[in-house]
Structures are given as structure tokens and as C-alpha cells.
Amino acid sequence: MAAKVGIVMGSDSDLEVMSKAAEVLDVLKVEYDITVISAHRMPDVFYDYAKSAEEKGYKVIIAGAGGAAHLPGMTAAIFSLPVIGVPIMTKSLGGVDSLYSIVQMPAGIPVATVAINGAQNAGILAAKILAASDEELLGRIKDYAAGLKETVAAKSEKLAKIGYQEYLKESKK
Numbered sequence: 698m699a700a701k702v703g704i705v706m707g708s709d710s711d712l713e714v715m716s717k718a719a720e721v722l723d724v725l726k727v728e729y730d731i732t733v734i735s736a737h738r739m740p741d742v743f744y745d746y747a748k749s750a751e752e753k754g755y756k757v758i759i760a761g762a763g764g765a766a767h768l769p770g771m772t773a774a775i776f777s778l779p780v781i782g783v784p785i786m787t788k789s790l791g792g793v794d795s796l797y798s799i800v801q802m803p804a805g806i807p808v809a810t811v812a813i814n815g816a817q818n819a820g821i822l823a824a825k826i827l828a829a830s831d832e833e834l835l836g837r838i839k840d841y842a843a844g845l846k847e848t849v850a851a852k853s854e855k856l857a858k859i860g861y862q863e864y865l866k867e868s869k870k
């Protein structure tokens with residue numbers, strides 16, 4: 698089956714963060730392609746990627762970049778379907794540079810921006826966009842949410858049982 702989600706990032710140094718989007722899409726059984734393309738460093742290759750994305754069958758693109766993070770915005774300028782931007786944490790400015798570069802788009806060209814390093818949420822958001830027209834995927838997303846609820850409920854139960862001091866000791870192990 699052709700991938701419906703394109704995951705693109707400006708550098709392989711973003712891969713560790715961006716792999717969280719891929720991981721959650723694996724859990725939700727959503728096909729994706731994962732690519733490193735810099736709009737700044739390889740504008741012609743980037744242009745071809747964004748221009749051909751719709752034809753390739755992508756329904757949503759998750760674009761991660763750090764610093765002067767123009768990749769998500771430029772993707773949104775070319776690709777007509779939703780773009781989700783992931784601001785990558787930077788050493789010099791803590792990722793606020795990436796966040797501001799991605800979130801402050803001019804009216805008319807939106808990028809749905811998640812938190813700094815929020816690639817997991819970007820993956821879930823992409824799946825939710827696809828689930829608007831895919832009942833089975835919607836079911837898997839509901840199961841995923843139920844799993845989160847169970848995890849928190851189990852932690853809460855344990856805390857009530859052993860008390861906060863013991864709980865903290867155990868969680869530091």
C-alpha cells in the first residue's frame with residue numbers, strides 16, 4: 698500500500714526526535730515514508746519532493762526542522778494538504794527559534810505546529826487527519842487512547858497503594 702504520510706526532516710540530526718512520529722504510526726498501522734531533505738541546503742530536491750508529494754499519495758506531511766526552520770512552512774507553501782510542523786530542540790536557543798520559525802506562518806499558509814520535539818503528537822495528529830475517512834484507523838486511535846488511560850489509572854492505583862515516598866523511590870530505580 699502506498700504511504701499516506703510523508704515524514705521529512707532537515708537533517709539526520711533530527712532523526713532521533715522524528716523517529717517518535719514513525720513509532721506511533723507503526724503502532725497505529727499507518728504507512729509512511731521517511732526522508733531527510735533540507736530546503737536550505739538542497740532547494741531543488743526539496744522543491745521536487747513537495748511538488749510531487751500529492752501525486753505520490755501523501756495526505757499529510759510531518760515536517761521537522763531546527764533553528765531557522767523554514768522546511769515546514771515551505772512545504773505548506775507547495776503541498777495543498779495538511780502539514781504538521783515539529784520544532785526541533787536546539788542547543789543555542791532551546792528550540793524556541795525552531796518553534797517561532799514554524800508557528801508564525803503568514804495568513805493563508807498554515808502549519809499545524811506541535812510542541813518542541815513533539816514528534817509523537819505529530820504522528821498521532823497525522824493519523825487523526827486520516828481517520829476522518831477511515832473507520833478502522835479511527836478504531837485503532839480509540840484503542841490507543843484507551844491504553845493511555847489504563848496506564849495512568851494503573852500508576853494512580855499504585856501510588857494510592859504504596860504511598861508517594863515509596864513510589865518516588867521505585868520510579869528513580
Ligand SMILES: Nc1c(C(=O)O)ncn1[C@@H]1O[C@H](COP(=O)(O)O)[C@@H](O)[C@H]1O
Binds near residue numbers: 707709738
Ligand atoms: N531548518 C533546517 C533546514 C531547512 O529549513 O531547510 N535544513 C536544515 N535545517 C536544520 O538545521 C539543523 C542543524 O542541522 P545539522 O545538524 O545537519 O547541522 C537541523 O535541526 C535541521 O533541521
